[in-house]
Amino acid sequence: MKRITAVIKPFKLDEVREALSTLGVSGLTVTEVKGFGRQKGHTELYRGAEYVVDFLPKVKVEVVIADAMLDAALEAIVKAARTGKIGDGKIFVSSVEQVIRIRTGETGEAAV
Numbered sequence: 001m002k003r004i005t006a007v008i009k010p011f012k013l014d015e016v017r018e019a020l021s022t023l024g025v026s027g028l029t030v031t032e033v034k035g036f037g038r039q040k041g042h043t044e045l046y047r048g049a050e051y052v053v054d055f056l057p058k059v060k061v062e063v064v065i066a067d068a069m070l071d072a073a074l075e076a077i078v079k080a081a082r083t084g085k086i087g088d089g090k091i092f093v094s095s096v097e098q099v100i101r102i103r104t105g106e107t108g109e110a111a112v
Contacts, residue, residue, distance in 0.1 A: 001096040001109060002070050006061045007033065008081040008089040013059050019076035020063060026112070028063040038086065058089065064096050066109050 008016060034055035065073050074091060082088055101111035
């Protein structure tokens, strides 16, 4: 099993969720986060004063899937989250050793 962690622009969340749902992904976790990459934040004007916004709002989407679904899920996320502009985000893939559904005790892919 694999865990996909995608850090994306907040307004792309619904598109990414819908793209994963069409693949049969039954659940995901979403966290509002802040950070920066190569863009290093930006400056904004507020009440006549200019200030630097170091951390930009992002959304972290985490999903655990079967190995066989990995390529399709990655393609769906990239297609749904891409705007072509700087700050589109990143995707990280890591292995998951074990999953246990607390309510039923199911383990492995049956618990996903």
